[in-house]
Amino acid sequence: MADIVLDHVYKRYPDGTLGADDVNIEIADGEFIILVGPSGCGKSTTLNMIAGLEDISEGELRIGGARVNEKAPKDRDIAMVFQSYALYPHMTVRENMAFPLKLAKVDKAEIARKVEETAQILDLTQHLDRKPANMSGGQRQRVAMGRAIVRSPKAFLMDEPLSNLDAKLRVQMRTMVSKLQQRLETTTVYVTHDQTEAMTLGDRIVVMKSGVVQQIGSPQHLYDEPANLFVAGFIGSPAMNFLPATLENGSLRTSLGDLGMPDRVRRALEAADAPREVIVGIRPEHFEDAGVVEDHVRARGSVFTAEVDVLESMGSDKFAYFKIEGEQAMSDDLAELAADAGTADVPDSAGQLVTRLSATSQAREGERSEVWVDTDKIQIFDPHSGANLTSKDPATANA
């Protein structure tokens, strides 16, 4: 049990590239924090630095208040779960879990007791004498977790522990990890590239890109108040829609038509000295079929008409996809997101508007439909810096 502090931490590789660029994170005791970002964003590097598997080039890492930069992994008293599980194949499950205790010179009876206890928690009791090779992915994953929790370390580090499981099992294990962390109340740093995992698991999320921390905050905060285009596009599924827009006479001219600006947005833009050309971000759920919106609500937003390209009915909601005419929002952040998601090569993916309509919507594929936008919820970004110009959170606006 300890807090972990990364104080202006840098990772500089011999060729001069920065794996981590001035990372500042304060992780409270017992907190579950998620490092998330596309591959190569520095999240694993950061985790490895906390673990001691990679050296810190500059800055200070403190665990439980004490500087540990120079300490070997074994002296930091933290456990790690690897993406590949890294189970010792020549040892049984029991021996795998007992290994850290054996190295810590715990006496035999105590080892046996702790291993039994951990096996019980993870439902591995009947597998204790099997070798990892004969086990399923989910079981191996639990053994890896068991090996980490058996010695009650100060903190857990998890490096994409669920990414090798199939989708259904991943959801199950996600709940298990969450419950386990609540039960043990151990500080946990969890690395993932899956934003759903990040949203559902963490107390707080750290979004990283190219070694730089983009924003730190609770899942809801990141969702509602993304600091920049990158965070906005990364968090949320389906992703936020981005449209290029021009500020004109107090309204936003977009390819969907003119969108009215509520006072909140207008004031924020004035304060931020916004450029004329901006990018508007609208989450799918902030659209609604104009036919089902009550009149007084309808008045506070804008309405546009467009042809429904594809309609997916999920039962609880309907996802309507529209084609966006005209040019598309362009920015470095968005290009990077598209490259990471692999959508850069998919035709039509960029010029698409995703809307989530209520199940009662009458929208039909191939027909024109009236859609209402809740302009109160829109976010406006600077296309050059990517910064969120409408964020209420001044600390993150310039991150």
Added chain:
Amino acid sequence: MTATAPANKKIGWGLINLLVILYALIPVLWIVSLSFKTADTITDGNFIPRSWTWSNYAQIFQINLFTSALRNSIGIALISTVIAVVIGTMAAYAIARLDFPGKKALVGVSLLIAMFPQISLVSPLFDIERAIGLFDTWPGLILPYITFALPLAIYTLSAFFREIPWELEKAAKMDGATPLQAFRSVIVPLAAPGVFTTAILVFIFCWNDFLFAVSLTSTSRSQTATVAISQFTGASQFAEPTGSIAAAAVLLTIPIIIFVLFFQRRIVAGLTSGAVKG
């Protein structure tokens, strides 16, 4: 046609396999046959001896030279194998895992040694060993054997070490192991098949060597079995010691067969399966 194709294929492969086996085994069987023939039937050209005898085997153990040579062979080969494998394991680990200055040079030099014609080194070695008193001693053979076995050991072992997922070592570190503990309790057990394979190869190399043994030894103190066989003499000056040579040759293969059988059980393929996702 489609129905008979797999059957034809099987027969074809079977024939090829049979040919290869015969090609490899006929000389061996021939020498076994010779070792059981009596002195007067040895040249009769029959594959299966007309009259069987153990006398060839009994005879070679009456020669003191052979028993002492056998002892020398076993001792020298075992010691060389152990030393070469221990040093080779550590060197191979370093080459597979660490980045250190001069790594390429080290690999290059060890490859160079392996390619060097041994015969060209015999006379300098002879002179050196004479000068420093190693001539005709066990260390006098063990040293050059290790030199020539090491490149072989390093090459085979580093291939095995590269197969072991690096994350296992990281995991061991996180579990609280010192680098040495991680090496001993995680890496070495996993590399065991490689270590045993290497041990067999090195042992066979030392056991079979004739060139160094004949050049760097002179008495029963350190002469090895291969050399002893070459110095067999017949009952008289005119009798060829063919039977005894054959018997000794058969005997010499026995330790190798035992060695291979013993270690074969430990060469379990796919020992690392289950370590990582695959």
